[in-house]
Amino acid sequence: MDIILYELVGHDTTRPFSPHCWKIRMALRHKGLAFRTEAVPFTKVRHVEGGFDRTVPVLRDGPNVVQDSFAIAEYLEATYPDGKPLFGSEAGRGAARFVESWSQRTIHPFVTSVALMDIYTLLDEADREHFRKTREAFFGMPLEEIVHRDPEHVEAFSRALQPLRATLKAQPWISGAEPGFADYIVFGAFQWLRVVSTFQPLAQDDAIMGWFGRCLDLHDGEGRNVPAA
Template structure:
């Protein structure tokens, strides 16, 4: 059993103290979901092997009553296996598989373009000792100077919200990705927006984005775990003339978003597909 109901987690944070790593964010939520308190070891990108006594050069890492566990997915599985009497993070193997697919899609749709918009803040907000490492490693990753990577970001930012409609469609009929209560799927996806809030110097979603309800509730979980003062607002994106609509107004209609309970329930969509006037109810 975790000593004093606490689990030690090694943080990967910016100069503000806000966590930057989405994997560390997901792990913080996983620990809180299990009802444990966080014993946070602060730090940034530099000196991870020294901080962990040579156990790892990558984070997250936790220590549970003397036992080291590495990797965010392995940590979540460890917590479920070790503490089955506490709320479950991954209730079925299918949840892991589906979450990994959803997460991979979200990284491609959101983190990749947002990284090119905020990579300068990513560097500038890091601990001073980390600036050289972040600059060198990220410029090598992108093959360009950081100052060149962010060029044109005002044109890229409005293109991201429309790609997130899949999430809005799911949340239109579910309180959480875990159903009635959050599970590890929610934490993995919330971690993307927490990462973005750690580096964004301008909002990425409009004030009225339907995702706001889920994100706000997620940030408020566990005593406001996602409300660190070092995080920036992510709502308030101002659209320009010609920018695409950020989301489907009125929610998704028809197809997968509707339920077939008989001919009456599908009559309007059938009429639309045939080019006919929908029958009166």
């Protein structure tokens, strides 16, 4: 049976942008697995697989339905051991957990702070209403007041990336000699920004941008198949 990946989209269903969904799109390609995608706008997420959960990605593989990007990666690793490993070992799995925690506390808040209105403009009317209502309730202010791109904010973000930058100067991939799920975690965050916004916080000669370009080229250019904003 087909593997189905449910992905978050705006009004253009050919431009998935969720960082978590991108992790799994890349993981599936890494494993050499055939799959198809189902585009899901914000207001339809709760209906995926009969209301399976309230977030995507959701993966259906035959009778199995799995939600949460890390859980899906673990499922793929266990179910398809003949494909290229995503973690390599239990130590690699643990390191990927750390990378995910770091990315969600360092890169994701920054992308939100600079690109929230860009995401809003990508949505249809029903999703815009939902997005504004839920995000303004969470942040306690209008969307327009959340976004800020002042140089000090961008520079602070760049400094926070120094551990990543230093790692990529010592080795080609976050996972070491070959890409792994840790790379796809961080790639998903930068791909999120690339797909939704023209804002570029890092210089093109930054080691991180070199790594990101290599990620875009992986798996027959899977990341580049969706053009930048």
